[in-house]
Amino acid sequence: MDTLPQCTAKSKQSGTRCRNFTVKGKAVCWIHGGKSTGPITAKGRDKIRKLKLKHGLYSQDAIDEQKQFRKLLLNAKETLEKISDQMNS
Ligand SMILES: [Zn+2]
Structure with a gap:
């Protein structure tokens, strides 16, 4: 047994x-x-999510923000290069 x-x-x-x-x-x-079923309501799940978060550096929101910032920097660099080329020609 x-x-x-x-x-x-x-x-x-x-x-x-x-x-x-x-x-x-x-x-x-x-x-x-x-016997616990864990958080059931959206409010309860949100509360647990906040309690479990340590700093949020690797959260999906932070990663998306970094990607947007990189795109913005890349666009700014390309724009500056175009302006530089126009001024030199
Ligand atoms: Zn026990």
């Missing part, structure tokens, strides 16, 4: 691992959040 999986949570006080059985399909027991 297979042994049932045990909770992976660790006690903050004693440092020992919880020995309860897990909720089916989860890594932890019902005491340690096995």
Whole structure:
């Protein structure tokens, strides 16, 4: 007979691992959040997203902004080169 999986949570006080059985399909027991379904509403998901964000340097918004800035710089460089060519000719 297979042994049932045990909770992976660790006690903050004693440092020992919880020995309860897990909720089916989860890594932890019902005491340690096995019954949790996670954030459901859009407001709740947004709150979690904000809590998990550390600095946002690699967020999709920041990456898109960098790409736009690079395009802008490239356009400015091309424009300056065109003006320079017109002045020299
Ligand atoms: Zn547990």
